[in-house]
Amino acid sequence: MDTGNEEDRVKTRTLNAYYGYSRSARQSLIEPRIKQYQSLSPANQAVVSDIIPPKIDALESCIRVNSLFFTEVANGASELFEAPDVNCWTPATVTDEEKMLATLKQITREWTLEGYRERNQSFILLTRALCMLFPLLDRQIEFGPLEPGDIDLTEVIPNDIIQQPQESRRSIRVLVPGCGLGRLPFEIFLRGFEVQGNEVSYHMLFAASYFLHSGITEQRKIHPFIHTTSHTKSRYDQLRSVPVPDINPTFVDFDSDYLGGMSMAAGSFDDVYGKHNKPSNALNYDVIVSCFFIDTSANILQTLRTMHHALKPGGFLINFGPLLWHFEGHTSDELTFSGGLEFTRDEVWTLLTRTGFQVVCSRSDIKCAYTANERAMGRFIYNCEFFVAVKV
Amino acid sequence: MDTGNEEDRVKTRTLNAYYGYSRSARQSLIEPRIKQYQSLSPANQAVVSDIIPPKIDALESCIRVNSLFFTEVANGASELFEAPDVNCWTPATVTDEEKMLATLKQITREWTLEGYRERNQSFILLTRALCMLFPLLDRQIEFGPLEPGDIDLTEVIPNDIIQQPQESRRSIRVLVPGCGLGRLPFEIFLRGFEVQGNEVSYHMLFAASYFLHSGITEQRKIHPFIHTTSHTKSRYDQLRSVPVPDINPTFVDFDSDYLGGMSMAAGSFDDVYGKHNKPSNALNYDVIVSCFFIDTSANILQTLRTMHHALKPGGFLINFGPLLWHFEGHTSDELTFSGGLEFTRDEVWTLLTRTGFQVVCSRSDIKCAYTANERAMGRFIYNCEFFVAVKV
Structure with missing residues (x-):
């Protein structure tokens, strides 16, 4: 259901991108690495078995930490920006999801x-x-x-x-x-x-x-x-x-x-x-x-x-x-x-x-x-x- | 007609990108500028009438010069690389056309x-x-x-x-x-x-x-x-x-x-x-x-x-x-x-x-x-x- 006005649509798409960061980040960062690792020959897997799998695990932990932060931000924002009922939210686009990565970097530039x-x-x-x-x-x-x-x-x-x-x-x-x-x-x-x-x-x-x-x-x-x-x-x-x-x-x-x-x-x-x-x-x-x-x-x-x-x-x-x-x-x-x-x-x-x-x-x-x-x-x-x- | 092998297809796609540079460059560089200029209000057009139209003309001249060069390169290459009959050439993809811009820059890096x-x-x-x-x-x-x-x-x-x-x-x-x-x-x-x-x-x-x-x-x-x-x-x-x-x-x-x-x-x-x-x-x-x-x-x-x-x-x-x-x-x-x-x-x-x-x-x-x-x-x-x- 999507009954809001254009402003609400953009707002809720963005909220969905914040809340969906964990899923989209896994999709762009984790899944290709798992897939690529699995596609290697057993001999090649052996060469990088102490590199790729531990890195994938570490990346998953980092995604969880980022996701906690984004969820906290989105919780505050959905209240402050008076988001409509969650049943009326518009799904995030791929661009909305990609902008989360730019948001991470922008946060680092401005507030660290x-x-x-x-x-x-x-x-x-x-x-x-x-x-x-x-x-x-x-x-x-x-x-x-x-x-x-x-x-x-x-x-x-x-x-x-x-x-x-x-x-x-x-x-x-x-x-x-x-x-x-x-x-x-x-x-x-x-x-x-x-x-x-x-x-x-x-x-x-x-x-x-x-x-x-x-x-x-x-x-x-x-x-x-x-x-x-x-x-x-x-x-x-x-x-x-x-x-x-x-x-x-x-x-x-x-x-x-x-x-x-x-x-x-x-x-x-x-x-x-x-x-x-x-x-x-x-x-x-x-x-x-x-x-x-x-x-x-x-x-x-x-x-x-x-x-x-x-x-x-x-x-x-x-x-x-x-x-x-x-x-x-x-x-x-x-x-x-x-x-x-x-x-x-x-x-x-x-x-x-x-x-x-x-x-x-x-x-x-x-x-x-x-x-x-x-x-x-x-x-x-x-x-x-x-x-x-x-x-x- | 496209009867060549894969090697010939890539070769002739690239030749088409070389020969088609003038057209594709006009499309990416000239047409958006003409369209954008025409979409301006008359008042706005007046403000930039001595900037945009002369620049478009100058860009067209530059495209012609680049195109002459690329044509000369392609003429030599189609002979040296034994391109098949021109009726069998494969059309250039958008990526092939975009690579011409990288080629221009690469030429500048290596041979100027x-x-x-x-x-x-x-x-x-x-x-x-x-x-x-x-x-x-x-x-x-x-x-x-x-x-x-x-x-x-x-x-x-x-x-x-x-x-x-x-x-x-x-x-x-x-x-x-x-x-x-x-x-x-x-x-x-x-x-x-x-x-x-x-x-x-x-x-x-x-x-x-x-x-x-x-x-x-x-x-x-x-x-x-x-x-x-x-x-x-x-x-x-x-x-x-x-x-x-x-x-x-x-x-x-x-x-x-x-x-x-x-x-x-x-x-x-x-x-x-x-x-x-x-x-x-x-x-x-x-x-x-x-x-x-x-x-x-x-x-x-x-x-x-x-x-x-x-x-x-x-x-x-x-x-x-x-x-x-x-x-x-x-x-x-x-x-x-x-x-x-x-x-x-x-x-x-x-x-x-x-x-x-x-x-x-x-x-x-x-x-x-x-x-x-x-x-x-x-x-x-x-x-x-x-x-x-x-x-x-």
């Missing part, structure tokens, strides 16, 4: 010590830029000294766009589109801003709500790297567990004067903030912080217009990210056709100008990874673009 | 100046190791000084495996499995060895034969990067042409005393050199040089056994490459099932021992790219393993 170095390749630059643009009266220096490789923003951001120092940042409204599991808006919130995170994926939203709202009192464990055997030196590198979360946001005293405010908005960026959907001028954000976001757009023109609409005049767009167009090559299905609008970096800059922005400063070729396994024998390295643009 | 730096991240180490293991009487130093980042092989390769200096290397038989377009065996040949390259893919073999045998007298042009818009800073980076080949192998005086001999063998490594197929001891190679090869195996145990079979006792396996298991995740189709035998680096070493090899020296984490666009805003960086193993 393991992901600290990687996420800070972008988060530190973005939060420093924000704090520089909106200085406080009583705190001139908010960051430690630059480390080797850090970009010195005092050499990047022109003085004339830096705002007057204020007593507090609670009146500065920051929007973080495509915020994933909410760590970046949380870091911005910790620095005293009034921030809203926006995310369209329920896979992300469920886990985000777990970290931001569940009030867990001790760390859990996940095995984020079990689903990739390539690029692996040792069994430990693949099987090791990672404690999660590295900090507990709900320990934070949300009423502290030093902190800002934080909220999350579910839905696509254009739906939630677009001109057609939100014609009012109630949006009025001072800053949009986009991190690994603009290239996820199926129509960058529309995305830039929505950004422009959501900002106050003179508001800032602070961007960090690559140009890995997520919809490039998505041309197989007429109905979901969305490829073809991939622009180069230079062209994006032209479009920024044409949609009412002025790029005031930038840095290119900032190398960083995204959801990489630090111990892997290979990773994709992005040469990212950092820029600050002003709504003119 | 553009690919010089990238291929030498592995080729220099491998050829130096070979030359160190088989020194010549009259040439103690064959290489220039080490450059920053180069590995000093005198600190890696133990003295006791270095062979007695000889007058010539023509008696040293080297096998290069999975040799792609033949540049690595060619470099080994230039250093005086008797080398055989082996390759299973007709996409590769056709282009390899073009570079090694066609006797072209001037450079051609290709546009290798047009098929990726992601990670692109400027239109130039995507559209630029690259002269090919950087050197013309057929200019070489193949009868020179300083050079070795060179041949190419078409077919899968196991088929051409495996015990079941070649029970004779006529193989007797002194060295196997495997570069980005062992992880392409669907059954590494079988591959290691074939390597062992093909080597003389005491023969060397010199390996450079990552562990990106090409068949990982290939589990969807029962008939072509081949995933599940992905081993970690440590496990591969265990299997080396168990199949009759002894690893005598190694270096880990040698960073390099493979068929990357040097000007792109991102690339996969492999941490490669280099090792020398001896058949015991």
